Amino acid sequence: MSTYNIPDHLKGLTDDEVTASRARHGYNRMEEIEKNSFLDMLADLIKEPMLILLFAISIIYLIVGDYGEAVFMFLAIIAVSAISIYQNNRSKKALQALEKLNEPLSTVIRNSEVIKIPTHDIVVGDLCIAEEGKLINADGRVLHSNDFSVNEASLTGESFSVFKNSAAENNRVYSGTIAVSGLAVFEVEQIGKQTKIGEIGDSILTIKEESSPLQIQIRNFVKSMAIAGIIIFLMVWGFSFLQSGNAVDSLLNGLTLAMSVLPEEIPVAFTTFMALGAWKLMREGIIIKRSSIVETLGSTTVICTDKTGTITENSMQLKLLYDYRSDRTFGEKEFGAPELEMLIDYAMWSSEPVPFDPMEKTLHKVYEQTREKDVRKDYRLFHEYPLEGKPPMMTHLFENLGSERIVAAKGAPEAILAVTTLSDTEKTRIRDLVGDFGRKGYRVLGVAKSGFSGHVFPEKQQEFEFEFLGLVAFYDPPKAGIQEVFRRIYDAGIKVKVITGDNADTTGSIAAQAGIVNTTKVLTGNDVARYTEKELMTVSEETVLFTRMFPQAKLSVVNALKKKGEVVAMLGDGVNDGPALKAAHIGVAMGSKGTEIAKAAASLVITNDDLGKLVIGIAAGRRIYTNIKKAIQYIISIHIPIILTVSLPLFLGWVFPQIFTPVHVIFLELVMGPTCSIVYENEPMEKNTMQQPPRVMTDTFLNLRELTVSIIQGVMITAGVLFTYQWSVQNGGNEEKTRAMVFTTLITANIFLSLVNRSFFYSVFDSFKNRNRLFPLIIGLTLVLLFAILYVGPFARFFHVTGLSPRELGISLLVGGVSVLWFELYKFFKRTRKKGLVK
Incomplete structure (x- = not known):
């Protein structure tokens, strides 16, 4: 408890008291709406168009007495439901794991010890x-505070901070608000739904997540296909009835075709890809708040990154001390010099008593190493001015039992120089020195002291009269391997902006060492504030380094880049980064050094503060988006021959108009479902993915060229299937024989299509190098089922097919292969053309 400077009489609850309180008041969480209960899942399944069609066909088979087909349809309903439930559960478990990892920890005193617990355990x-920087997670009464202020905008809409203490009129804190400065201990009085935000926040639980552009496009595509399916169903039913006069057979024909048109695999594939993509990234140390953000990741065009702890190690080694009184600069080995005593003392006193910032930790350590007598325990911090201003500074006031005071300040050299009594000439000389340090990559702070004996403190720290003591220069080296990270970012066609509170010289030096390019032009926060919105759109696009940035300036740059059409990933860790993180397409918080408010505002958290993880996330986003497109193109291509094989023999009056019945179509659907939504989801990233420029996020998921390719693939497979149909008929094949050849050709084409479409650029042989253990498993199972249907008597009779001779089987396999493998020639010419253009 002493770590937090908390009075010893605040001991907290015992374990028994915690148990008793929980029994009376429950857990600290809003009542969750039960999602995906068995009844809800059942209700969702019943609404599925494919299942409605299967139920309708099953009932028709029962009415006409085809009990075998009816049983198969019911088994198909179970199979389709099982696949759907399996996919839903995979998605649900992945999202639950993410939610659990996202839950913040809260600091409490229990059994006289300070511990961290999950927030719902309060x-x-x-x-x-x-x-400072933490979310308040329950309502309560302040018992002890130290310069404690809270932002209550989430409740009141008021953006100004409110100072809180144990005084009766101002001692309440509320869940959902943010601690802006200082520290407080409060006793919890309300939790969960009983809190102030809980009383007004029930509606939050029912707010639906906004759909992404890709979700909307896919939903509209599926709706269009469903409408087309209804129209075609009515057409086929009517046409078939006019031809045969048999209402039941005509209805079955119409339902068969409607089932072949409906692309119900697409939304299932999308949900699965996104949820599992987020789950896989979580295992990499990248926590995604919303699974749909995975789609946006792959479209990132600009990364706005902080410098300290992101590009650099955040080790903050103290390298140089400049003492103003002796006008000397001292290196690391000279820190024990008597001239430095006052500078080191005041640099330490201006830091937090229990430091968490790396620079302040270093200053405390140097103080310990260079002082024979440690007097820190003799003094208490009785007044504090938190870090603020443009550029920022902070001031601490300490006092001992003898009423001796220490008033110490540190901050950006410009801020400290502005409040000291130095002449303009001296200030210029110090600024030149700061510039020299900065060009070496050092982070420089100014240190000053003041004397103040009164008890009515100035409203602002800048009103004190300060004496300039000197400069402290830290070196925070670039992280090992950071140059490679930025090389990969640039190779992927992504721009980099450095947005930092540090000065231009230090930032430019570190950026150059880290491999960031085009760092000559620099903008400060004040520069940004002077530009109009239109001007800022232009200069933010051209500028790489943004220094001495404050919250509103960061937000302005992010908004300007967005309006310019960029997809922005913003990295931040502090309270002041919240607005920019929220505004960016992808707000990225640092897991180790990030404040709770930064993590709450962000849509993505990197657990170990490694920028390289963001590159992994972008690669995953591109992989997932590419694989979704592959799955959708596969679905479109294979649906076309099913639709045309069901409809053309009927419309053209061929000898066997009902070559496929619902039994055959549902078998094909059951083969396609796992292929598109399970196998393609597991497909690794193609080798050229991170060498391509980012896609435009507003693009449709399939452009005209890609859609045309898929349609041509489907038409070619249809040509092969109908060729097999006619070959069988011309060679005296009966209906069972013809159906067997057509069915085998289509299954073969399906297998080859799933392999060929693993890449629309590289050859099928190259794709084999991308190991995906699910492909041989699904293909093997499909072939086993095909041969069982052809050559196992009961199955053959049920599917109304007959066994094929080696010659017939060979023709079906050959035609199925040729109808797909022609696409390898297209890919070959595509690769050849690209090589020619490169040359």
Whole structure:
């Protein structure tokens, strides 16, 4: 508890008291709407168009007495439902794992110890510690505070911070608000739905997540196909009835065709790809808040990154000390020099008593190493001015039992120089020195002292009269391997912007060492504030380094880039980064050093603060989007021959108009479902994916050229299937023989199509190098089932087919292969043409 400077009488609840409180008041969570219960899942399944069609066909078979077909349809319903439930469960478990990992921890005092617990474990009576940058997760009464202020905008809409203490009129804190400065201990009085935000926030639980552009496009495509299916169903039913006069057979023909038109695999594939993509990224240390953000990741065109701890190691080694009184610069081995005593003391006193910032930790460590007597325990922090200003500074006031005071300040050199009594000439000389340090890549802070004996403190720290003591220069080297990370980012066609609170010289030096290009032009936060919106759109596109940035300036740059058409990923870790993180397409918070408010505002959290993880996320987003497109193109291509094989013999008056019945179509659907939504989801990234420019996020998921390719593939497979049909008829094949050859050709074409469409650029042999263990499994199972249908008597009779001779089987396999493998020639010419253009 001493780590937090908390009074010893605040001991917190015992374990028994926690148990008793939880029994009375429950857990600290809003009542969750039960999602995906068995009844809900059943209700969702019943609404599925494919299942409605299967039920209708099953009932018709029962009415006409075809009990075998009816049983098969019921088994098909079970199979389709099982696949759907399996996919839903995979998605649900992945999302539940993400939600569990996203839950913040809260700091409480229990059994006289400070511990961290999951937020939902807070109970009434707990003593919670709220500190700068953290979310407050329950309602309560402040018992102890130290310069503690809260932003209550989530409740009141007021953006200004409110200072809180144990005074009766201002001692309440509320769940959902943010601690802006200082520290407080509060006793929990309400949790969960009983909190102030809980009382007004029930509606939050029912808010639906906004659909992404790809979701909307896919939904509209499926709706269009469903409408087309209804129209074709009515046409076929009417045409067939006019031809045969048999209402039941005509209805079955219409339902068969409607089933072949409906692309119900597409939305299932989309949901599965996104949820599992987010889950796989979680295992890489990338926590995705919303699964649909995976789609956006692959479209990233600009990464706006902080410098400290993202590009650099955040180790903050103290390298140089400049003492103003002696006008000397001291290296690391000289820190024990007597001239530096006051500079080191005041640099330490201006830091937090319990430091969490790497620079402040270093200053405390240097103080310990260079002082014979440690007097920190003799003084208490009794007034504090938090880090603020443009550029920022901070001031601490300490006092001992003898009423001796220390007033220490540190901050950006410009901020410290502005409040000291130095002459303009001296200020210019110090600025030149700061510039020299900055060009070496050092992070420089100014240190100053003041004397103040009164008790009515100035409203602003800048109103004190300060004496300039000197400069402290830290070196935070670029992370190992960061040059390779930026090379990969640039290779992927993504621009980089560095947005930092540091000065231009230091930022430029570190950026150059890290491999960031085009760093000559620099904008400061004040520069950004002076531009009009239109001007900022232009200069933000051209500029790489943004220094001395404050929250509104960061937000302005992000919005300008968005309006310019960029897809922006913004990396941030502080309270002040919240607005920019929220505004960016992808807000990225740092898991280790990030504040809770930054994590709450972000849509993605990198657990180990490694920028390279964002590159992994972008690659995953591109892989998933590419694989979704492959799955959809596969679905379109294979649906076309099914639709035409069902309809053309009927419309053209061929000898066997009902070559496929619902039994055959549902078998093909059951083969296609796992192929598109399970196998393609597992497909690894193609080798050229991260060498391509980002896709335009507003593009349709299939452009005209891609859709045309899929349609041509489908038409070619149809030509092969109908060729087999006619070959069988011309060679005296009966209906069972013809159906067997057509069915075998279509299954073969389906297998080859799934392999060929693994890449629309590289050859099928290259694709084999991308290991996907699910492909041989699904293909093997499909072939086993095909040969069982052809050569196992009961199955053959049920599917109304007969066994094929080696010659007939060979023709079906050959035609199925040729109808698909022609596409390899197209890919070959595509690769040849690209090589020619490159040359």
